[in-house]
Every structure is written in C-alpha cells, then in structure tokens.
Amino acid sequence: MSCLKCLKYTMCVVNFIFFLCGASIFGLGIYMSTTFKYLSLFPSLSAMNLANGLYIIGIFVTCVSFLGFLGALxxxxxxxxxxxxxxxxxxxxxxxxxxxxxxxxxxxxSFIEKELKDSLEKAKGEGEGGNSTIGWNVIQKTGCYSKLKEVIENNLLGTGITVIIICSIE
Known part of the structure; x- marks a missing residue:
C-alpha cells in the first residue's frame, strides 16, 4: 500500500513540475509575441511562427499535466x-x-531555402525598419542559411537521440 502512495505522490509532483513548465512556455510565447514582431520569416506561413508554436505547446503541456496531476491526486x-x-x-x-x-x-x-529567399526579397522592398528587415538583421548576426544548415546537419545525431530519450521518458 505504501508503494502505491509513493507512486501517487511522485506522479503528482512530476506533473506539477510539468504544469509549471507548460505555463512558463505559454508565458514565453506571450512575451515573444508582444516583444518580437518579426518572428515569422516565411511569407507563406506567417501564422506559423515561434510565438504561436509556444502558445500551442504551452497549453497542451499544461492541460495534459493537469489531467495527470488531478487524476493521480x-x-x-x-x-x-x-x-x-x-x-x-x-x-x-x-x-x-x-x-x-x-x-x-x-x-x-528546398522549401525553407525558397521561403527565406522570398522573405529576403520582401525585406528589401520594405526598406529599413520593416518587420522582415528587423528579422533578417537578427538572423544575419547568427550566420547565413548554409551555416545554419551545417549546424543542424552536424547535430542530427544528437537531435535523434534526444527524441528517442523524450519518447522513452513519456
């Protein structure tokens, strides 16, 4: 019987921690949407930006962890x-x-490369001070597309291992 109580309270604590993390992710999404207006560099996917992704992830994690917390409690x-x-x-x-x-x-x-080129052309047309121009100025401080692609390709194994570990934990 005491083993079940330990499991119950462990599940409550873990889900409470995930609830706080989900609320933090949601808060970060709100902060990014109000502070950074240039998050979407893909013209055809302007609604799919980082802030909206953080909203969705934060809400989902918060709801799922609340179900786990309340269900265990x-x-x-x-x-x-x-x-x-x-x-x-x-x-x-x-x-x-x-x-x-x-x-x-x-x-x-090829899709990302095409979208980034379209966004760069749009930024040139807006002139200095436009949202796309500000976004491109930030991206160019971290390097260009080929450098970003190289970093992603070099870390592909680590990313795959991370996905496997996350799925194992779940």
Missing amino acids: KENRCLLISFFILLFLLMLAELTVACLLLLYENEID
Missing part, C-alpha cells in the same frame, strides 16, 4: 486514462514528425 481512473491516451498520442505525433522530417528532408530543405 484523486485516483480518478477516467482522468488517468485520458492522461495516458494524450501522452500516447503525443508520442505518436513526435515519432511521426521525426519520420516525416527524415523522409522529406530534401523537400523541406
């Missing part, structure tokens, strides 16, 4: 089953995205 089977189903779906989504990224690597590379 109240020992409610329905909440716990919902929690584990959502975690399973999250793991499937992560694995699917990882497989699609590996499968369509060349197409994604």
